Amino acid sequence: MASKLCLQLCLLLAFITPHLTSARHLHNRKPSPFLFPKHLIGSSKNDSIVEGIHKVKAYLQRYGYLSNENEKKLSTDAFDDDLESAIKSYQKFSNLKVSGVLDRETLQQMSRPRCGVRDTYVSVGQQEHENKNTNIEIGGSHYTFYYNHVTWPAERRHLSYGFIHDFPPQHVDTVRRAFQTWEDNTKFSFFLSPRVQTADILVSFERGEHGDHEPFDGEGGILAHSLGAVDGRVHFDADDRWEGDPMERYDLETLALHEIGHALGLGHSSSSLAIMWAYMYKGFPKTRLTIDDIEGIRALYGS
Ligand SMILES: [Zn+2]
Ligand SMILES: [Zn+2]
DSSP: OHHHHHHHHHHHHHHHGGGHHHHHHHHHSOOOOOSSOGGGTTBOGGGSBOTTTHHHHHHHHHTTSSOOSOHHHHTSOBOOHHHHHHHHHHHHHTTOOOOSSBOHHHHHHHTSOEESSOSSOOOTTOOSOOOTTTBOOSTTOOOBBOGGGOOOOTTOOEEEEEEOSSOOGGGHHHHHHHHHHHHHHSSOEEEEOSSGGGOSEEEEEEOSSOSSSOOOOSSSSEEEEEOOTTTOEEEEETTSOOSSOTTTSOOHHHHHHHHHHHHHTBOOOSOTTSTTOSBOOTTOOOOSOOHHHHHHHHHHHOO
């Protein structure tokens, strides 16, 4: 028990130390601009009608906190019980103060660039948002599983990957490093497919609507997404900044690690240190899996 704790502490330190410099830079950076009107700050159920609050509903519905069962309700500016409940779930998953009030920190978090995969999945008629199929909390773990718990079958542990749609050659090694990191920490091994058409995991840059009903949104907002295990598609938004000054671009290796995690069956983690945390910051690379990521993949495939 003691040695396990010591190992976990050592792994945590090993992860944090390389980022201390980056974290300092992050501290000096301007907060991201709000995606939402500033007058929404502080609004709550007491306000009944809040002009523009439907934009927050759309965000919460987009990321799985509000059901789209009643589209009419989603399009109004009524601050109702469902919205308060969804804000609470969002705050809980994002490690914010759980109040149901749309405070500055909550709006700030919603404005941050992120992965397009949903955090949780609210089924029709379910407004409790405690999705027992995807959110688990055991012994302080924060990982979740991708929609429907789809995993690669037991005989598929040696997976191929390929780069399509004129993938920029200068980024190939970066993504390969991300595959290697997962290989080093799991039962999986990965190899570059000799025939790209048949690769298990297809990696590409895409823009706008690109054929999977999950359109990208130009600069900022959604940076990447994956369609999960067995499908295997991993897409980066070509309209985001991936090159140039490390403080001004997104780190592709970080995003690749994250999206490969989805392609293996993981969902988002509520630990901000985890690779599977949904939000990405310029100038703040994460290139190692955390204990939470590793525990998540072991929960899916065994250790
Ligand atoms: Zn994601
Ligand atoms: Zn896509």
